Amino acid sequence: MSQEDGRQFRPNLVLIDHRRRRGWESRRKAARELHRLGQKHGIRETPALESIEKAMYRHETGRAAITDPVYRQLYCLAYDATPHDLFGAFEAVEDSRDHFVVRSHKFIPTFVGTEAVVRLIADLDLTPQLGQWTDCHSTSVEHPGGPCDMYAWPFGVVIYHLVEELEFPNVAALAVWRQASYRDNMLWTSDDLEAHLGTPHPASYILGAYWMVKPLWSGGLLDTALRILCTPKVLLRRDSDGDGTLGHAELVERSLMAEGYEHGEIVDFGIKGVSSGYASWSGVVYYPTAPDRALTEGEFVACELATQSLWAYCEFLNSQIEAGRDPVVPPEYGWRFLRGMRSRMTTPRPRETGQHRSLRNAVLQTSDLVPHLAQAIETLRELNEG
Template sequence: MSTDRAASGRRLQPNLVLTAKREARGWTSRRRAARELHRIWQAHLPGCPDIESLEKAIYRHETGRVQVRDDAYRRLYCLAYEATPQELFGSVETDGRNASRLVVTSHKFIPAFVGVEQAAQLRARPDAVPGIEHWLDCRVAPVDVISGRCDLHVWPFGVAIFHLVEELVLPNIAALSVWRVQSYKDNMAWATRRIRDLGGGERAEAAYVLSAYWVNEAPWDGDALDTALRILAIPKILLERDIDPGQSLHRAELVERALLAEGFEHADMIPFGIKGISMGYASWSGVVYYPVANQRSLAEDDLVHCELAVQSLWAYSDHLNRLIERGSDPFVPDEYGWRFVRGARSRITNARPQETEQHRSMRNAILATCDLESNLAQAIETLRHSAGGRP
């Protein structure tokens, strides 16, 4: 066989960059390079092959007998030679769109129950203005934050929600998943300190963080895009339970690639997109939305206002139900008793006359996956039979 042709007759295209990078490291023999790459693989990647297999792979990759399409090898070479995939492999990609990026607007909703009196004080702040197009009566004030932008939304029945917006440019979903878990702890601590500083009361405390992701750019198409959005609705699926997220990025990336190749389903996930217009998924963990046709899809504020209304009532009903679990009878002002909760439930669960099919699908998917209706039903029952409910 000619030295410049493969067994199939295909003319070989040696990867001279790989060879030059290896020799620049002083690894004049492929055997030496295999030993060094074996050490790097063991330190950073799972499933390390033996040194003999690595030596054969280096030979095949450098001579062009095999293009470097295996993602583990691509990552290995990038680590070993401190170079980018484009520098080492040029136009050779494992996925034709891998060079693209994931651009997401992250919306975090961080509720705290502050009580009716503290809510009234927060709503009376000079910078608080009526929330435009909010589903329930709400006042909104800007809040300083180190990164992104943030508003504090306050409802008269005693719930305040920080709405934190952050623009993300990421290489993959795994990076978002790690960032999400790591940032939640900081977000909770910050929100607790901030609501107390703003006058929410010394005992006010952030209850949880819920995320919604508005996808602006995605490096996938077809079935892979659909699977990616499903993963984004439950990004923690990429992370192992007992491993520090900061140490598990590589593992998460491998899981992501496997799911993108095999598909991902979840029984409790509900789609709410319309073919050719949008793709959306809601789950207990959060919501993701990708506008395919920007002028015909939902607006970003539609999603935000829906989540704000849902989370405000979820936080209120959860507060009431927790009091019962602790053996206390909740006392609330008459105007926010069981009749108020019943009316709010009707407002948030029933379609409006001018509501579009897209709005209805979004609202139904979010309500079904967050279990708000059962929470509200229990809150109504609780208030009707408590001293504060005054049935």
């Protein structure tokens, strides 16, 4: 941040990025273009060239807010953008604290086949895991990002579960980190599996879940922040690899925090006075406001491990079908096995609490696992009967 008379200013990275994207390295050159557009479009209040250049300096360095309608119109014309893209809304009141702390849980599944799982269990001395929803083995693996466990299911799926405790000044910073880290994590996982198995097994996707440790917000702002955290990609451009990625994301975040954020595919599974929890196709977020009565982190993780292991298995089966091949699987992991797994995932347990049921239902609904299982069961049953 820049300083003047003891005050701190936050540079407007969005405006700077848009100017540079147009190839206008100097403000003088950009000011000429804004002046030309003002005259071309008959904007009678278009300021003089020198005034535009001075205003651009104040706007880009954060010394002045962009409140003048003339400048808002000129910027939109010059950068071919909407007011929301460039200016957003800045009325949200932020907490006085600087950062929030979150534990990121990344679930990185890969289908490797039943024989490969047998090899991994033997070579890496994977041990049976108690307390999981489905039978599996696991072991700890070294990862530069933080604690990481490799889980293996006998029906051919491996999941790397990477845990990273992180501190961010806003959700925008997490969204930018998330996108960059996902690429690195998938490459690392693929390389690690190839080192153990000798053949390539590219990771197919990552499911991110966040356990809020220390929030930055309170009240309605906390609720909005958790919703954004559930779908962080909403803050990013589709082409979000440029220098202005973070600046743009921060601008969008401030707008959403001011206006509120709703998304039709987000499912609320929190319990008032106990927890706040949201699930979506993009991920899951949970904040235990009353830790002694809320879900535990282990319960949170177990639900996702079971869901993603079966999702990855069904994805493999359906990908074989779409490629014009009949899936070949051991009989013990055929349609009857999947039918049993569907019952395990969808049927409440006798001692299951309301919180467990809410979590399970939210994750199943947003992951689309049930229709995914139904398609796989139908396919394997047709092959068996054919």
